[in-house]
Amino acid sequence: MASAPSFETALSLARRDVGNVAAVASVAVRAIDERREEDGLALVDQALRHAPRTQALLHVRGLLYRTLGETDRAVAALDEAAAAGPVTARLAQARAHVALEAGLPAAALHEEARRLAPLDMATALGHAAALAAEGGDGEADALLADILRQNPVWLEGHAALARARQAAGRTDQLAAIDAAIGGTPGEFALWQLKIAIQHRAREYGAEARTLAEARQRFGESQALVAAAAMLSTELGDAGAADAAFARIDPFAETALMVHWLRHQVRQGRPERVVAQAPRLIARADVNDAWPYLSIAMRMTNDARIGWLEDVPRFVRVFDLGFSPAELNGLATCLRSLHLARAQPLDQSVRGGTQTDGPLFQRMDAPIRALRARIETAIADYVASLPDPIEGHPLLGRIPRRPRFIGSWSVRLTGGGFHDSHLHPYGWLSSAFYVAVPDAPAGSEEGFLTLGEPQEILGTGLPPYRTIAPRPGQLVLFPSTMWHGTRPFGSGERLTAAFDVG
Structure with missing residues (x-):
C-alpha cells in the first residue's frame, strides 16, 4: 500500500x-496536526x-483559528460558516465547543448540536459544562443524571458527574455510579x-471496601490485582504491594508503572528504579517515569541528575510588567x-478551587x-x-x-496549598501570580517548591x-519536575497556570 504524501507535497498539490x-x-485539517496552522490558513484563504462563503472552508478556518488561540476569529469564522448554509452536526458541535471555550453563552448552541447529533456524548458533556458556566449547576447535574439513568454504563458521564458534584461541595459524588452498579x-x-475515582x-478506605466487593464478585482478575497493587502502594503496605506486583507485569500500562516506581521509592529501593532506566526511557510514556527516575538518581547519587534537571538553566522567573491596576482587573x-x-x-x-475549561481560549x-x-516570555x-539533546x-x-495544551486558574485561601505533583502531558509548566498573601518575615508560607517529591514518598529530599x-511574576519550569507550594496562614493566593507542549 502506497504511503500518504508528505505534508509539503499535499500542501503543494492543494x-x-x-x-x-x-x-x-x-x-x-492536517496542518493542525503538523503545527503548520498558518500554512493551513493561507491555503483556506486562497x-x-x-x-x-464555502461552508466547509469557513468551518476549517474556524478550527485553525481556534488552535492558534485566536478565539474571536474562530467564533466569527464558525458563525459565518453557519450562515452559509444548513448547519451540519459537526459544525454545530464546533460552534458550541468554541463558544464554551471562549467564555460566551454556549448552552443554546449545545442544545442545537445535541438535536442534530443526539447520540454524541461529548456534546452532552459540553452541554452540561455550558449550563454550569452559565450558573445552572442544578440543570447540569440533572442533565447528566438523566442521561445516566438511561445509559448507566456511560463511563465518561459518571466521571464528569462525580467531578461536578465534588466541585459543588456535595457528598454524593458516587451516587450515580452506585445506582448503576446496583x-x-x-x-x-x-x-x-x-x-479509580x-x-x-485518596479515599483509600472506601476504595479498599469497593475493591473487596469487586473481588468477591469477579474473582482475582488481573485488573483487580493491579488495583490492589496500586492501593497497597499508597497505603505503604510493602508486603501486599510486593505480592500484588509479583503477580502482574508492572509495566503493562502507565498508571501501574507509576505506582511500581512510587512503591520502590517509598520502600527505599531507588536502585531498582535506576536499574530500569533504559527500559523506562524507551517507553512512549517516559514522561510519567522521569520524575521517579530523578528521585532515584538523587537518592543513589547518580551523576546523571545534573544532566536531567539543570535547575539554573531550566527554571526561569519573569516579571511580565503588569501595573497594579492591570493586576487588579485580572484578579x-x-x-x-x-x-x-x-x-x-x-x-x-x-x-481552594480551580477553574474549568482552557483559560487562555477565553475572550476576556x-x-x-x-x-x-x-507568549513573549515563552x-x-x-x-x-542550550542545543537540543x-x-x-x-x-x-x-x-x-x-502550544498551550492546558490553562487554568487556582484560588487558594488560608491553609491552602498545592501538593507536590507533576504534569507528564506537558513540556513546560508554569505559575503566574496575580494576588498573593503577605508571608511572615523569615517564613516560606505560600512559596513555590521545585524538585521536592511528595512527602508521602518519604525520600527526605529537599527542594x-x-x-x-x-x-506579576511568571515562573517557568520543566513539566516533569516536581512542584508544589507551602501552605499559608490567611489571605488569598490567586494564580494562572498553563502547560506548553
Whole structure:
C-alpha cells in the first residue's frame, strides 16, 4: 500500500487546485496536526477567494483559528460558516465547543448540536459544562443524571458527574455510579471506574471496601490485582504491594508503572528504579517515569541528575510588567470564573478551587493581555535553551511551535496549598501570580517548591529551589519536575497556570 504524501507535497498539490474543496479542507485539517496552522490558513484563504462563503472552508478556518488561540476569529469564522448554509452536526458541535471555550453563552448552541447529533456524548458533556458556566449547576447535574439513568454504563458521564458534584461541595459524588452498579452489578467497567475515582480522590478506605466487593464478585482478575497493587502502594503496605506486583507485569500500562516506581521509592529501593532506566526511557510514556527516575538518581547519587534537571538553566522567573491596576482587573476577572465551591476531585489543589475549561481560549480582555505577555516570555525561554539533546525530557523535544495544551486558574485561601505533583502531558509548566498573601518575615508560607517529591514518598529530599511569589511574576519550569507550594496562614493566593507542549 502506497504511503500518504508528505505534508509539503499535499500542501503543494492543494495550492495548485484550490477549487477542490475536499482536498483543501483535508490538508488544512492536517496542518493542525503538523503545527503548520498558518500554512493551513493561507491555503483556506486562497480557496475562499476562489469560492467565497464555502461552508466547509469557513468551518476549517474556524478550527485553525481556534488552535492558534485566536478565539474571536474562530467564533466569527464558525458563525459565518453557519450562515452559509444548513448547519451540519459537526459544525454545530464546533460552534458550541468554541463558544464554551471562549467564555460566551454556549448552552443554546449545545442544545442545537445535541438535536442534530443526539447520540454524541461529548456534546452532552459540553452541554452540561455550558449550563454550569452559565450558573445552572442544578440543570447540569440533572442533565447528566438523566442521561445516566438511561445509559448507566456511560463511563465518561459518571466521571464528569462525580467531578461536578465534588466541585459543588456535595457528598454524593458516587451516587450515580452506585445506582448503576446496583442495576447492572455485572458491569465490571463500573466497578473499575468507582475504584479509580476513589483512588484519585485518596479515599483509600472506601476504595479498599469497593475493591473487596469487586473481588468477591469477579474473582482475582488481573485488573483487580493491579488495583490492589496500586492501593497497597499508597497505603505503604510493602508486603501486599510486593505480592500484588509479583503477580502482574508492572509495566503493562502507565498508571501501574507509576505506582511500581512510587512503591520502590517509598520502600527505599531507588536502585531498582535506576536499574530500569533504559527500559523506562524507551517507553512512549517516559514522561510519567522521569520524575521517579530523578528521585532515584538523587537518592543513589547518580551523576546523571545534573544532566536531567539543570535547575539554573531550566527554571526561569519573569516579571511580565503588569501595573497594579492591570493586576487588579485580572484578579477580578479570574475570581468571577471560580464557580466551584470545593477543591477539585483529582487535582493537586488543597483548600481552594480551580477553574474549568482552557483559560487562555477565553475572550476576556485581561486574559488575552496575560496570554500575549506569556507568549513573549515563552519565546524568550525557548530561545535561551542550550542545543537540543536527544532523549532529554526538556531539551530532546523542544516544540517547533509551542502550544498551550492546558490553562487554568487556582484560588487558594488560608491553609491552602498545592501538593507536590507533576504534569507528564506537558513540556513546560508554569505559575503566574496575580494576588498573593503577605508571608511572615523569615517564613516560606505560600512559596513555590521545585524538585521536592511528595512527602508521602518519604525520600527526605529537599527542594532544589523555593521561590517567593510576587504579583506579576511568571515562573517557568520543566513539566516533569516536581512542584508544589507551602501552605499559608490567611489571605488569598490567586494564580494562572498553563502547560506548553
